[in-house]
Amino acid sequence: MRLIRHCGEFGDAHRGCVVALGNFDGVHLGHQSVILAARALARDQGVASGVMTFEPHPRRLFRPDLPPFRLTPLRVKARLIEALGIDLLFQQIFDPGFARVSAHDFVVGFLVGAMGVGHVVVGYDYVFGQGRGGDCAFLSRVGDELGFGVTVVPPTELDGTPCSSTRVRAALAAAQPGEAARLLGHYWEIEGRVEHGSARGRDLGFPTANLRLGDYQRPATGVYAVRAGIDRGATTVWHDGVANFGRRPTFDLTDEILEVHLFGLTEDLYGRHLRVALIDHLRPERKFSGVEELRAQIVRDAETARVRLGGLPFPAAPGPMVPVAASTSGLNP
Numbered sequence: 001m002r003l004i005r006h007c008g009e010f011g012d013a014h015r016g017c018v019v020a021l022g023n024f025d026g027v028h029l030g031h032q033s034v035i036l037a038a039r040a041l042a043r044d045q046g047v048a049s050g051v052m053t054f055e056p057h058p059r060r061l062f063r064p065d066l067p068p069f070r071l072t073p074l075r076v077k078a079r080l081i082e083a084l085g086i087d088l089l090f091q092q093i094f095d096p097g098f099a100r101v102s103a104h105d106f107v108v109g110f111l112v113g114a115m116g117v118g119h120v121v122v123g124y125d126y127v128f129g130q131g132r133g134g135d136c137a138f139l140s141r142v143g144d145e146l147g148f149g150v151t152v153v154p155p156t157e158l159d160g161t162p163c164s165s166t167r168v169r170a171a172l173a174a175a176q177p178g179e180a181a182r183l184l185g186h187y188w189e190i191e192g193r194v195e196h197g198s199a200r201g202r203d204l205g206f207p208t209a210n211l212r213l214g215d216y217q218r219p220a221t222g223v224y225a226v227r228a229g230i231d232r233g234a235t236t237v238w239h240d241g242v243a244n245f246g247r248r249p250t251f252d253l254t255d256e257i258l259e260v261h262l263f264g265l266t267e268d269l270y271g272r273h274l275r276v277a278l279i280d281h282l283r284p285e286r287k288f289s290g291v292e293e294l295r296a297q298i299v300r301d302a303e304t305a306r307v308r309l310g311g312l313p314f315p316a317a318p319g320p321m322v323p324v325a326a327s328t329s330g331l332n333p
Contacts, residue, residue, distance in 0.1 A: 001082040004090045014088060015116030018042035019050040022123060023057060026071035027080040029185045030123060030156040030163040035084050037153050038121040042087070047118060050088035051081050058094050060215075070215045071168055076191060090115075103134025107142050119149040126152075158183060175220035177278040187227070187277035190216055190258060194269045206298050208243075208259035209269045211276065218256065219278060221246035221285040225305035227312070228260055229275035236275065239265055242298075242305040243276060246285035261298075263306065280308045 004010065020038035024031045035051055042049035055074050059066065072080065078089055092098065092110075101109070106129050111117045120139065128134045136152045143150040155162035163183050171179040172188060181187045194209040209228075226243045229236040241262040247255065260276055282304050288294040 001078070001086055002088050003078060004088060005093075010090075010115045014048055014050070016045075016118035017048040017050045017088065017115070018045065018119040018121065019052050019088075019090075019111070019115065019117050020086075020121045021052050021128070022126060024051065024053050024072075024077060024081070025057060026165045026168050026184055026188075027077060027084075027186075028163045028165065028168055028183050029158070032084060032185060033156045034121055034123050034153045035081060035086060037151060038119075039085050041119055041121065041151065045118065048087040049085070050090060051086050052090040052092060052115075053077065054092050054094040056094060058099070061094060061096070061099060067218065068213065068215045069169065069217050071165060071188065071217055073215065076189060080186065100130050103129025103138060104142065105129075106134070107139070107146070112146050112148065117148050119151065121151045121153060124152055124154050169217050172217055172219040172278075175222060175281040175284070177219070177224065177281055180278075187279060188219075189275050189277045191273065191275040194272050194274050196270055206261045206295075206302070207266075208261050209272075209274055211258045211260070211274060213245075213256065213258060219245060220281060221256075223282040223285070223301050223305075224278050225280040225282060225308040226260060227277040227279055227309065228262055229277070230269070231273045231275075239263065240306065240309045242282075242302045243278075244285065261302070263302070279312070280305075282308070 018038045018041045020035045022031065022034060024035070027035075038051070039049045053074075057070060059069065074091060081089055111120065120143065122136060122139065124136065126136055126139070128139075136150075140150045140152070157163065161167070168180050168183050168188070171177070171183065177188060190211060190213060192211045192214065195212060196210070222245065224243045224245065226241045227238050228241050228243075229238045239262040241260055243258055243260040245256070245258045258276065260274070282301055288297065
């Protein structure tokens, strides 16, 4: 998959492509339906398939006061989209200037003028342009006028309710990573560079790799069974482990950090890129009377995590776990 960071990079070879539009934070099952519909149409037409997404997330521009909420930073999103078989990923910078572009000018200037799209695929609730002035009906009408096709994909529902990034965030905040995975179709991951910590885990006999969450959505605090992937060149090697996310109240600390202990791994991971998939929430974070009580609980947590992870195949989270099949049934051309 080719990553395109400027619309001027769309050459003649890409004109006529089928493009899915959306932010796609999380790349959940509903997002996958949109993206796979675009891929299917592109293959039928013998053209390139593409996804156009927006960075940073528009919410960061319009509501910078809100707590961190990202499910998938661009690197993670790109990996998940590539796993769905897409040819092109276009990253449109969402800055104050772009936010002032009207829905009409976005279609004329970007989709038609710069990209030369042949077909656009969107979700049923897609809105765009200054003041959210464009919707699916507007896009279809302008597409008829300017000569490109539009497909609107209906919602993908679980338990009678559409899959959404909001539902995923709610599941993570409620200590339900399994429910989040069911909505996503893949385990939710936190990834980043391993930082130096206080070495308390090593002193307890459980050395940890420490990650700060930055713009990531905060999951519920507590202890998790995890699968952690270490980048080793072109491959990612996965290890079972146990992790704590929180403020470490036993030591009266207040900064949030993810501490990951990988079973049987003694390698120094400082500075390495680590992917951590949250598989199961084992217990809430709590304050212990002292180091010995904490150490005894960590032993129990590690054993519980081994049991919970024992039946999972490897790797647990290289990309979409259960991608939905592309289908044209019920689509509105």
